[in-house]
Amino acid sequence: MIDGRYFEIGIFQPKRSHNVGTLWRSALQLGAGAVFTIGRRYSFQSSDTFSTAKNIPLKHFLTFKDFLVNRPDPAGIPLIAVEMGGIPLREFRHPARAIYLLGSEDNGLPAFVLEKCEQLVSLEATGKASYNLAVAGSILMYHRCFLT
Numbered sequence: 001m002i003d004g005r006y007f008e009i010g011i012f013q014p015k016r017s018h019n020v021g022t023l024w025r026s027a028l029q030l031g032a033g034a035v036f037t038i039g040r041r042y043s044f045q046s047s048d049t050f051s052t053a054k055n056i057p058l059k060h061f062l063t064f065k066d067f068l069v070n071r072p073d074p075a076g077i078p079l080i081a082v083e084m085g086g087i088p089l090r091e092f093r094h095p096a097r098a099i100y101l102l103g104s105e106d107n108g109l110p111a112f113v114l115e116k117c118e119q120l121v122s123l124e125a126t127g128k129a130s131y132n133l134a135v136a137g138s139i140l141m142y143h144r145c146f147l148t
Contacts, residue, residue: 006097007144008072009137010036012064012113013104020058022134028056030141036060038067038101064113071099078118082140083109084130086120094144105133 009032014020024035028051036059061067068074077097101117103109114120123136131139 005031006033006077007094007100007141008032008034008036008098009100009102009141010038010059010067011102011104011133011137012109013039013107014133015105016133019105019132019134023137024056024058025052026134026138026141028052030138030145032056032141034059036067038062038064064116068116073097079116080119080121081109081114081117082121082123082136083114084122086122089121089123089140089143092119092121092143092148094148098144100137100140102133102137 009023009027011020011023014037020035020037027035034057038061061070071077071079077099078095079099079101080095082100082102101109101113103113109117121140123131123139125131130136
């Protein structure tokens with residue numbers, strides 16, 4: 001927690017576990033309180049350093065329902081989807097406390113998940129390809145920490 005601000009970042013049904021490891025390492029560097037996955041277990045990756053696992057928890061939820069039941073302070077910390085079609089990141093004002101949720105690399109976030117999110121934010125790009133999942137999460141966290 002930096003200056004009373006708190007956030008977590010997670011991935012819904014990640015396809016590639018190396019993206020989880022890279023996001024986890026970035027989350028450590030950028031001040032996240034925790035990283036989580038929904039719908040898939042995660043294995044240790046070479047991108048994980050010893051200090052990452054010691055300093056920031058990686059939580060696993062089997063289902064989205066399990067996540068909703070166990071998420072921190074559901075009334076006080078908004079769930080923010082990171083998906084195409086939302087508020088452009090350059091215009092987005094991060095709340096002091098937040099939980100960010102990214103979709104899987106190939107499927108994004110399904111409608112039933114988006115319905116439970118309080119806000120939707122999108123990362124702009126000049127090209128037609130989408131960002132790598134870990135890169136998208138790292139850009140979002142960097143923006144939160146240093147550009148707002």
